[in-house]
Every structure is written in structure tokens, then in C-alpha cells.
Amino acid sequence: MSEKKIQDQSLEELYAEAHEHTINVGDVKIHAKRMGGKFRNLKWASNLLWLVFFIGPYFRLGDRQAVLFDIPHRQFHIFNLTLLPQDIWMLSFVLLFFAILLAVVTALAGRVWCGFFCFQTVWTDVFTWIEEKLEGTPAKRRKLEKAPWTAAKIIIRAKKYFLWLLISLLTGVSFTAWFTDAYQLWIDLFTLQASSTAYITISMFIAGTFFLAGFLREQTCFWLCPYARIQAVMIDNTSIVPSYDVKRGENRGRLVKGKPTSADQGDCVDCNQCVAVCPTGVDIRGGQQEGCIMCGLCIDACDSVMEKINKPTGLIKYASWDGIMGKEELPLFKRPRVWVYSTILLISVIGVVVGLSGMESLELKILHARQPLFVIQSDGTIQNRYTLKVLNKINEDLNITISANNEKFKGLILLGAEKKINALHGTVTPVTIFVKIPKKNLTETSQSIVFTVSGKDKEGTFYQSSRESVFIGPKR
Numbered sequence: 001m002s003e004k005k006i007q008d009q010s011l012e013e014l015y016a017e018a019h020e021h022t023i024n025v026g027d028v029k030i031h032a033k034r035m036g037g038k039f040r041n042l043k044w045a046s047n048l049l050w051l052v053f054f055i056g057p058y059f060r061l062g063d064r065q066a067v068l069f070d071i072p073h074r075q076f077h078i079f080n081l082t083l084l085p086q087d088i089w090m091l092s093f094v095l096l097f098f099a100i101l102l103a104v105v106t107a108l109a110g111r112v113w114c115g116f117f118c119f120q121t122v123w124t125d126v127f128t129w130i131e132e133k134l135e136g137t138p139a140k141r142r143k144l145e146k147a148p149w150t151a152a153k154i155i156i157r158a159k160k161y162f163l164w165l166l167i168s169l170l171t172g173v174s175f176t177a178w179f180t181d182a183y184q185l186w187i188d189l190f191t192l193q194a195s196s197t198a199y200i201t202i203s204m205f206i207a208g209t210f211f212l213a214g215f216l217r218e219q220t221c222f223w224l225c226p227y228a229r230i231q232a233v234m235i236d237n238t239s240i241v242p243s244y245d246v247k248r249g250e251n252r253g254r255l256v257k258g259k260p261t262s263a264d265q266g267d268c269v270d271c272n273q274c275v276a277v278c279p280t281g282v283d284i285r286g287g288q289q290e291g292c293i294m295c296g297l298c299i300d301a302c303d304s305v306m307e308k309i310n311k312p313t314g315l316i317k318y319a320s321w322d323g324i325m326g327k328e329e330l331p332l333f334k335r336p337r338v339w340v341y342s343t344i345l346l347i348s349v350i351g352v353v354v355g356l357s358g359m360e361s362l363e364l365k366i367l368h369a370r371q372p373l374f375v376i377q378s379d380g381t382i383q384n385r386y387t388l389k390v391l392n393k394i395n396e397d398l399n400i401t402i403s404a405n406n407e408k409f410k411g412l413i414l415l416g417a418e419k420k421i422n423a424l425h426g427t428v429t430p431v432t433i434f435v436k437i438p439k440k441n442l443t444e445t446s447q448s449i450v451f452t453v454s455g456k457d458k459e460g461t462f463y464q465s466s467r468e469s470v471f472i473g474p475k476r
Contacts, residue, residue, distance in 0.1 A: 029215075031141045032138070034132060035273075037303065037304065038300065049117065061079060061080070062395070068178070082393050084393060093352045094348075096347075097348035101345065104338075106234040107234055108240060108338075110231070110235050110239055113227075114227065115293040121293060123171070124217050125279075126167065127164055135156060165210060168206040171206070172202035172206045172209070173189070176201050176202055176205075222291055228290055228291075237320060237322045238329055241288065241294055241318065242292065242294050242316060242317070243318070243320070244287075244315070247325075249266045252265075267311050269309065273301040277301040279297070284298045296318065299316050303315075361393045362454075364453050366386055366387070366469040368472070381437060383434055386432070386434075388433060390428065391428050392426065392429065394425055398422075398457060399455050400420060401420055401455065402417035411437060412437050414433060416432055416434055420455075446473075448470055451466065453465055
């Protein structure tokens with residue numbers, strides 16, 4: 001039955017269906033009813049964001065993937081940006097940002113991540129949609145579960161499991177493709193040349209997706225997801241979450257055709273549709289519960305019934321408990337948690353921005369030799385030894401030249417940098433050089449010296465990096 005036809009059901013049909021759902025609500029597997037509405041449409045729209053997960057690895061930038069997390073070579077390519085292990089400190093700010101963002105969203109609007117964006121929710125929604133197309137309405141699915149294994153049942157289940165496995169396979173391959181060349185991965189898989197790591201990763205995702213989204217479903221949200229455990233302490237009476245208007249809805253009572261309602265009867269007609277559409281089987285009328293993923297589908301169901309009986313919609317709506325009870329709500333800028341979360345978010349964003357703006361395509365680090373600190377040559381010069389570590393972050397090897405300032409040092413001689421050095425891309429190239437300065441030209445025991453590396457790529461773009469070190473001589 002389509003979502004549109006479900007909305008056209010009469011109140012008597014809904015009551016009959018509610019009776020059946022009440023009988024089966026304790027089943028191990030919950031078969032949620034699908035009903036159209038604004039939150040169902042929003043849910044489908046948010047599900048589409050996961051298309052990026054499937055198609056993202058196939059976008060190219062030059063001769064490589066646009067986004068590639070190349071763990072074997074310790075390089076993260078994000079469009080024109082290349083991150084190496086030396087930049088991993090920025091990851092802490094990124095993780096901090098998303099962790100606090102999740103806390104902010106939870107504090108303000110509850111588990112909307114779970115309801116609209118979580119991969120478990122999205123994949124389960126797709127799997128149950130396939131199940132409904134093949135097996136029918138929740139009542140038909142329960143009947144099929146209890147039916148003996150006939151040829152018809154085997155064929156239906158085989159089709160369903162095949163489609164589930166196909167989606168699970170695409171999920172596993174898509175995840176793996178973010179960490180290796182996507183096109184080459186498919187070739188390696190078909191020719192059985194892929195690495196054992198790829199096969200193991202894909203197999204784990206196939207099994208995980210198939211069983212978590214296909215069989216465990218809401219049990220994953222109840223028992224395996226840690227977020228379900230901590231979200232209760234992250235929301236308060238000011239959080240905007242799906243809420244049942246107790247004042248308006250109670251006392252509940254069913255409508256009987258031709259019979260007037262009592263004076264103390266509320267707007268809730270006890271049709272049980274809010275429970276029937278809930279993916280986790282929660283009765284929102286009992287208040288906030290651990291299983292509620294705040295997808296808003298109960299709002300669509302309730303609004304549909306209210307329209308049938310010519311009552312105002314919004315008996316179940318996104319609202320805070322203070323708002324439901326008629327209390328005055330504090331504006332956002334007066335809530336301490338909002339200020340704390342915002343401050344941490346700002347710090348994390350500043351950290352990422354500063355890190356990205358300060359990144360160089362060519363980085364230089366200098367290590368001065370410790371033993372010996374200097375050597376007195378027979379010609380009267382003082383020699384220091386340095387190890388220059390050149391980090392080339394561009395996507396090609398670079399021929400670089402090394403120079404040192406001689407403004408303060410007259411007669412400076414640079415040994416080991418007479419010819420261009422080939423700095424390999426994506427790695428650190430160490431270069432050992434010696435600096436010789438006549439002893440008579442040294443004015444202090446320790447003086448600063450600046451080294452510079454520079455080079456041009458194939459397109460003629462110039463790169464340069466400078467770092468300061470010290471030149472050490474004997475005591476004056």
C-alpha cells in the first residue's frame with residue numbers, strides 16, 4: 001500500500017490496524033508503517049546526502065582521486081590540499097569541532113542526527129523500503145514471517161536478501177574506495193588482484209550492513225549505539241524535540257461514530273498511529289524515551305489523523321517541554337551551555353583555519369649536529385654540520401636549491417648543496433650540508449643563520465621555505 005493510500009484510510013480502518021499493531025507491538029522485530037508527510041519527505045531528502053559516500057571516490061583531480069585517504073603512503077588528499085602526518089594535529093581540532101557540534105545539536109534539538117542522518121537509520125530505512133515493496137504492509141510481513149517456507153516465500157525472501165546483499169556490497173566497496181584508487185579497486189576486485197586488506201574490509205562491511213540494517217535494525221539503536229545512552233543527559237526542558245501536548249491530548253478517548261465525545265475528553269483519539277509509524281516502536285505519548293530517534297514520523301501520523309477528524313494539527317510537534325507546559329523559555333543567548341559550546345566550536349574552527357592558512361607546500365626543518373657542535377679546520381675556518389629535512393607536499397617531485405644568508409657572515413661557504421636536490425613528493429627528503437665561516441669573521445659564539453630551499457614545479461610555480469638555525473663557534 002502506498003504512502004498516499006495509507007493517508008486516505010478511514011478512522012475505522014486505522015482503529016482496526018491499531019488493534020493489530022497493539023497485539024504485535026511486543027514482537028522481536030518491529031515492522032513500522034510508512035506514511036507520507038513533511039518529515040518523511042525531509043527524511044528522504046537527508047538520506048540523499050549519503051549519495052556522496054557512494055559517488056565521491058569517483059571524482060578526479062588531475063591524475064588522482066579528488067579525495068583520497070592514502071594511509072599506506074600516509075597522505076590525505078582533499079582536492080588541492082594534501083595533509084601529511086606532520087599536519088595530523090589539525091585532526092584533533094576537526095574531531096573536537098564535530099564532537100561539540102553533535103553536542104550542540106543534541107542540546108538544542110535532540111537526536112536529529114539519529115533520526116535523519118545516521119548511517120544505521122538511513123540504511124535501515126532503505127532496507128525496510130525494499131522489504132515493504134516485496135512483502136507488503138506490516139500486517140502482511142508479520143503474516144509472512146509466521147507462514148511456512150513455501151516456494152513463494154523462498155522466492156520473495158531470496159529477492160529481498162539479494163538486494164540487501166547488493167547494497168551491502170556497494171557499501172563495502174564505496175568505503176574502501178575512499179582509501180585507494182576507486183577505478184583500480186574495481187579492476188583489482190574483478191581480476192582477484194586486490195589486497196587482503198581490501199577483501200577483509202569489504203567483507204566486514206557486507207556482514208555489518210546486512211545484519212545491522214537488515215535484521216538488528218532498531219536493536220542497534222537500543223543496545224549497540226553509545227549515543228542512545230548519553231543523549232538523555234544532553235537534553236533538558238528547553239531542547240526542541242518531538243513532544244506530545246499532554247494538556248491538549250488528555251484524557252484520551254476513541255471516537256465512536258454517531259456518539260458524542262465526553263466533555264473531559266482530549267484531542268488524542270488513541271488511534272495508536274504514532275506508535276505504528278515509529279521505527280523503534282516508541283509511544284511518544286509516554287514522554288521522552290531512550291528509543292526515540294526524533295525523526296518526526298509520529299508527527300506526520302498524528303497530523304494526518306487530526307486532519308481526518310477536523311482537529312488542529314500539532315498534537316505531536318517539535319517543541320520543548322517548557323513550551324508544552326506553557327512556561328517562559330529562555331532565549332538562546334541566555335543559556336550557559338550555548339555559550340560554552342559556541343566558545344569551544346569557535347576555538348576548534350580557529351585552530352583549523354590557522355593550521356590551513358599556515359600550511360606550506362614546501363616545509364623545511366633544520367637539525368644542528370650535536371657532536372661535535374663545531375669543527376676548527378686547518379685553514380682557520382669554523383665548520384658546522386646541519387641536516388635539512390625538506391617536506392614536499394605538492395603532487396610531484398621537486399628539484400630544489402639550498403642557500404644560506406651571508407649578510408652577517410663574510411666568507412660563508414656552503415658544502416653539500418652545490419647541485420639541485422630532488423625532493424620526493426609526499427615525503428621528507430634529508431640533506432646533509434656543511435657551513436664553513438672564517439674564524440676571524442665570527443663576532444659571537446652563537447649567531448643565527450637562515451637557510452632557504454626553493455624550486456619550481458613543471459608548470460613553473462615557485463615554492464620557497466626558510467628556517468632559522470644557529471651557527472656555533474669557539475668562545476671569544
